[in-house]
Amino acid sequence: MSSINPKVSAMFFDQIVTVMDHNIAWEKIQNLLCNLYGEATYNCWLSSLRFVSSKNGEVLLSVPTRFIKEWVTVHYMEKILSLWQNEDKSIHSIDIQVTEEKNSSSDAITRNREESNHNLGSPLDPRFTFDNFVVGKPNELAFTAAKRVAESIDPIPGSNPLFLYGGVGLGKTHLMHAIAWHIVNAPSAKRKVVYLSAEKFMYQYITALRSKDIMLFKEQFRSVDVLMVDDVQFISGKDSTQEEFFHTFNALIDQNKQLVISADRSPSDLDGVEERIKSRLGWGLVADINKTTFELRLGILQAKVEQMNMYVPKDVLEFLAGNIESNIRELEGALNKVAHTSLIGRSMTVESASETLADLLRSNHKSITIAEIQKKIAEFFNIKVADMHSNRRLRGLVRPRQIAMYFAKKFTQKSLPDIGRSFGGRDHATVIHAVKQIENFIKTDSSFADEIDQLKKMFK
Structure with a gap:
């Protein structure tokens, strides 16, 4: 009867202990990710991540779809690796494999829909919902129109297309995503929604021309129920793309399908865009999003602080609202920067915020002589x-x-x-x-x- 090699036994025991330790570490990391990004984002993108193994400093995780793998890799991989290294300094890389899970048929349908929309359109940001949109006088019309379009099963007369326009960072894309999320999550979610930028529309069209799949391209875009094209000013001066966009637009309108378009200016001000396209873009409801007011900026900051579940002094919020007037993205970025000063032991005051944001404040101040x-x-x-x-x-x-x-x-x-x-x-x-x-x-x-x-x- 052969005896068990003590060294082999010890190595096997060490491997079991390591796997157990890493399973415990992964549970801790999952909790940290949920706290860091919020429950909604975690459930949408990170909850399906599974720990598979760890070997030679590399952790292997799995997800059920390629779509989720790509999204996690681009948006969360760096943070996940950092959290792993906090638990085990020997970890130097993370790989993600796609492992189809045998879930219910409804789950499989949902995944197939996500994959299909991902290939044709662009991913939706889970943060951009109607619930997370702060309404004020500058965006009230756009918000109301977007909500009506999202809640209506059929296009509303006079609101097709819905054309949203305004400056950079004022909430156009947020409303576009909110419309898409509302339709996708509706109990009867049978309508096919495609959201994408005008730039992606152009590149998909060019790819179809090169691969001689133009008929497939036409069929795909003409089969959607709701087509949403962001930043349509991008097709300015691009004649072939405008031609295809024009025909897609007409085909969907003829089929009584909903279109939602956004741009940084009104249809009549879209230089380099054909008159017939500008005319059609103005057919429906044109809703502008104006520059934010102090009250709206303060409301956005207060909502953001509530979402982040942290305390920021009132005078600091008022200071930010009064000085960061350019757009909402810069405003939220400024809040994040100021909030993180507390992590290094600095108190949040107007003075510390002014120092932290010195460069940004200078760029936001008007050029005064x-x-x-x-x-x-x-x-x-x-x-x-x-x-x-x-x-x-x-x-x-x-x-x-x-x-x-x-x-x-x-x-x-x-x-x-x-x-x-x-x-x-x-x-x-x-x-x-x-x-x-x-x-x-x-x-x-x-x-x-x-x-x-x-x-x-x-x-x-």
């Missing part, structure tokens, strides 16, 4: 602009002049010598003295500080 500052301060204090340049030392002139120098330092990129020269040829030391004087008064005199706050609003 020293001449404009001098003019507005002179008007406020009822003095002449010439008094800003004079050497007269009257108290009624010195203080407004110092305030103007303070704002010149705060709101322009001019050097101290340049600022001094703009105030009657004064040197940089005079400018430094003026700035310090105003800063001291702000700290020690509350009524003066209020006056400065009032003046600041003239430059926003």
Whole structure:
């Protein structure tokens, strides 16, 4: 009777222990992913991940579809690897294999639909739902129109196509995704929805031409129930793509199918787009999304903080809402950046937020000239602009002049010598003295500080 080699037995035992340890580690990582990205995102993209094995520093995970594998690889792989390395420093890479799971027939149908839509269109972001969209006066019409289209089984007369337009980062894509999610998740989810960018539409068309599959391309796009094309201004100047888009548009309208289109400008302002296309894009409901107001920006920040389940002081939120006016993406990015300062032990204050976001704040401030500052301060204090340049030392002139120098330092990129020269040829030391004087008064005199706050609003 042969005896068991003790070394082999020990190695086998070590392997079992390692697998057990990694199973425990994976459970911990799953919980961290759920907390980090939220339950909705986790359930949509990460819950189907399964731990398979680990060998020689490589972890093998599995997912049920190629679509999920590609999405996880692009959007979450770096974070998953980082979490694994926190648990086991020997882990250097992660691979994902596709393993079809034997689920119910309804699950299989859902996966097949996801695969089909992925091949034809683009993935939907689970964060972009109607519930997560903050409504205010600038986007109220667009939101209401989008909701009506999403909830209606058949196209609404006068709303086909629905054309959404507005500047970058104001919520067009969010509403497009929200419409698609609402239709896909409807109890009777039988309508085929395809969402994609105009750029992807063009590249799929070019690919079909090269592979001589143009009839398949036409059949695919003409068989959808709801076609959603984002950033349609991209087809400007692309004649062949416009021709195909025109025929696709007409075919779907003739079949009483819904179209939802977005762009960064109204149909009539789409330069480089054929008149017949601009005319058809304006057939239905054209809803613009205007620049956000302070109240809407504050509401968006408050909703974001609630989603993140964290505390951010009210004055910090108001500071961000008042200073980041460009678009919602930059606003949310600024909030994330400020919120992460707490992870390194810094308190969240207006001052720390101002330091953290210095570059972003500079780019959001309007381009203000020293001449404009001098003019507005002179008007406020009822003095002449010439008094800003004079050497007269009257108290009624010195203080407004110092305030103007303070704002010149705060709101322009001019050097101290340049600022001094703009105030009657004064040197940089005079400018430094003026700035310090105003800063001291702000700290020690509350009524003066209020006056400065009032003046600041003239430059926003």
